[in-house]
Amino acid sequence: MNQALLQAGQEELRAARRESRGLYWAVGLFSFFANLLMLTGPLYMLQVYDRVLSGRSLETLIALSLLVAFLYGVMGILDYARGRVMARAGARFQARLDRRVFDAVVHQSSRMPTQSSASGLRDLESVQQLMTSPVLMAAFDAPWTPVFLLGISLFHPWLGILAVVGGGFLVLVSILNRFLSRQPILKSSSASHHAALIGEQIRSEAEMVRALGMQSAANDRWQVARDEALLHQVAASDTAGGFSAFTKSTRLLLQSAMLGLGAYLVLANELTPGAMIAGSILLGRALAPIELAIGQWAVAQRALKGWESLSQLLSDVPPEGQRTELPAPKAKLEAQQLTVVAPGESQAALRMISFELKPGQALGVIGPSGSGKSTLARALTGVWRPAGGRVRLDGATLDQYDPDKLGQYIGYLPQRVQLFEGTIAQNIARLAAQPDPKKVVAAAKMAAAHDMIVKLPEGYDTIVSANGGRLSGGQVQRIGLARAMYSNPVILVLDEPNSNLDNDGSNALNEAIRTMKQAGNAVLIMAHRPAAIKECDLLLVLDGGARTAFGPRDEVLRDAVANHKQIQQTKGQGGVQ
Numbered sequence: 001m002n003q004a005l006l007q008a009g010q011e012e013l014r015a016a017r018r019e020s021r022g023l024y025w026a027v028g029l030f031s032f033f034a035n036l037l038m039l040t041g042p043l044y045m046l047q048v049y050d051r052v053l054s055g056r057s058l059e060t061l062i063a064l065s066l067l068v069a070f071l072y073g074v075m076g077i078l079d080y081a082r083g084r085v086m087a088r089a090g091a092r093f094q095a096r097l098d099r100r101v102f103d104a105v106v107h108q109s110s111r112m113p114t115q116s117s118a119s120g121l122r123d124l125e126s127v128q129q130l131m132t133s134p135v136l137m138a139a140f141d142a143p144w145t146p147v148f149l150l151g152i153s154l155f156h157p158w159l160g161i162l163a164v165v166g167g168g169f170l171v172l173v174s175i176l177n178r179f180l181s182r183q184p185i186l187k188s189s190s191a192s193h194h195a196a197l198i199g200e201q202i203r204s205e206a207e208m209v210r211a212l213g214m215q216s217a218a219n220d221r222w223q224v225a226r227d228e229a230l231l232h233q234v235a236a237s238d239t240a241g242g243f244s245a246f247t248k249s250t251r252l253l254l255q256s257a258m259l260g261l262g263a264y265l266v267l268a269n270e271l272t273p274g275a276m277i278a279g280s281i282l283l284g285r286a287l288a289p290i291e292l293a294i295g296q297w298a299v300a301q302r303a304l305k306g307w308e309s310l311s312q313l314l315s316d317v318p319p320e321g322q323r324t325e326l327p328a329p330k331a332k333l334e335a336q337q338l339t340v341v342a343p344g345e346s347q348a349a350l351r352m353i354s355f356e357l358k359p360g361q362a363l364g365v366i367g368p369s370g371s372g373k374s375t376l377a378r379a380l381t382g383v384w385r386p387a388g389g390r391v392r393l394d395g396a397t398l399d400q401y402d403p404d405k406l407g408q409y410i411g412y413l414p415q416r417v418q419l420f421e422g423t424i425a426q427n428i429a430r431l432a433a434q435p436d437p438k439k440v441v442a443a444a445k446m447a448a449a450h451d452m453i454v455k456l457p458e459g460y461d462t463i464v465s466a467n468g469g470r471l472s473g474g475q476v477q478r479i480g481l482a483r484a485m486y487s488n489p490v491i492l493v494l495d496e497p498n499s500n501l502d503n504d505g506s507n508a509l510n511e512a513i514r515t516m517k518q519a520g521n522a523v524l525i526m527a528h529r530p531a532a533i534k535e536c537d538l539l540l541v542l543d544g545g546a547r548t549a550f551g552p553r554d555e556v557l558r559d560a561v562a563n564h565k566q567i568q569q570t571k572g573q574g575g576v577q
């Protein structure tokens with residue numbers, strides 16, 4: 001990955017991490033004393049073997065044991081305290097970035113979903129998990145490894161050499177572990193994610209899957225992804241397990257070798273028995289962080305990948321800059337030489353489209369499937385950015401408006417209406433925590449949804465699910481229309497608004513369009529069905545992403561009919577085959 005492109009995101013992550021600098025210092029301080037107290041065991045052994053046993057003094061043993069119990073107690077408290085502080089540092093880091101990452105995920109997903117936007121929140125969690133995991137604690141303990149090794153050397157140089165060689169070998173093993181386990185861990189986590197996505201998609205489309213008799217095929221597909229995930233998990237676990245077991249047995253072997261060498265030196269009268277035991281314990285302490293890091297490497301690996309991926313996401317979606325707030329616009333919408341390329345595509349879905357819409361007008365956009373009607377709707381609502389040209393609302397380009405404000409000025413009914421888990425009132429009020437009942441009812445009335453809603457057992461407080469739940473397609477569409485009108489928009493963009501409506505619904509929709517026009521607002525209707533353009537003053541005809549006609553509705557239709565007749569006649573004369 002290009003480091004320069006990650007820099008802005010990385011800097012943002014580092015700044016969030018820096019906010020907990022005080023807490024890290026506290027953890028460092030606790031770790032210092034906790035590690036100092038790690039010397040309790042070896043020192044106790046030294047005293048017991050070399051003083052208590054040789055002097056046969058029970059009082060000394062009792063006094064020493066009480067002191068050791070106290071010191072171990074303090075060490076336990078310090079260990080617990082640093083764990084608590086790290087948990088809070090991790091939580092603070094996540095809380096600080098949660099909203100920013102979620103905003104970036106939503107922003108990126110609405111334009112061009114990428115790997116980093118799909119995994120954004122998971123990546124943040126994996127970084128947070130590392131912060132609270134024992135691996136990070138091992139990083140605070142690791143500086144003590146050389147100190148403990150030096151302590152062993154003070155007992156006897158040979159013991160020191162054995163400890164340094166053994167420790168160095170384990171460090172090499174941990175570096176090898178880092179390289180060899182990278183791929184298996186990453187593959188395993190991405191395969192699990194893929195299997196979960198497939199499962200989620202099948203679950204959310206369960207109705208269609210069963211109705212079309214696709215269950216067995218869909219389950220097979222899920223099973224393949226799941227098996228692959230398991231396969232990678234087993235491979236990752238084998239690699240991690242292999243390294244972990246090897247490190248553990250090497251550490252035990254080294255401790256025994258240390259005892260053996262110590263015993264030899266005792267026999268040669270070069271070491272006391274106490275130093276022999278203390279050396280072995282010290283070696284165990286010195287190697288503990290390395291062993292821990294190897295055993296828990298998967299957590300660190302996921303966090304490193306998460307950090308890189310988050311840096312990418314935050315660099316791709318920089319924080320919104322401060323905008324000078326513009327006054328509420330008039331219903332004046334202009335597209336100037338508008339060219340739009342769908343995210344991830346290279347060919348333009350709309351080319352050089354121009355038109356102007358004034359207050360009180362309604363524009364119908366017609367054209368065959370794939371001609372670019374929905375693309376135009378997305379560009380006019382600011383969801384997709386123009387690749388060329390401009391969209392201006394009351395003279396200002398759309399990106400000069402705050403996105404949330406723009407959403408209030410331009411009401412949008414997408415082709416496929418999706419509701420959110422919650423009450424109908426909350427859905428109409430665009431998920432406002434405290435929906436304004438008057439505005440909700442007014443919007444529902446405008447969308448001719450009020451009567452339908454109050455007939456439901458719990459009226460506006462009926463809980464609906466993401467796919468509408470108990471509501472019919474037409475009912476969902478009317479609620480979607482009410483939602484589009486909730487903020488009293490000056491421009492209303494309706495993408496195939498009557499695709500699910502019956503006659504009454506279509507009439508009510510036309511009534512709503514009339515009301516909008518009378519209030520001095522403007523409406524755009526992307527349509528297939530003639531009933532939808534009944535209230536339109538202007539008509540824009542698209543074909544293959546290009547404008548083929550634009551003007552007053554009846555003129556455009558008349559020209560189209562004349563052209564059609566001409567083509568028919570020419571065909572009759574054998575002109576066109």
Ligand SMILES: Nc1ncnc2c1ncn2[C@@H]1O[C@H](COP(=O)(O)OP(=O)(O)OP(=O)(O)O)[C@@H](O)[C@H]1O
Nearest residue numbers: 342343345349367368369370371372373374375376
């Ligand atoms: N998310 C997308 N990613 C890539 N290409 C897209 C995307 N959405 C639309 N397109 C492409 O843009 C072109 C215009 O599609 P668009 O959905 O705007 O047509 P439409 O006129 O609304 O069609 P319909 O009447 O069937 O809804 C098509 O060629 C389509 O393949």
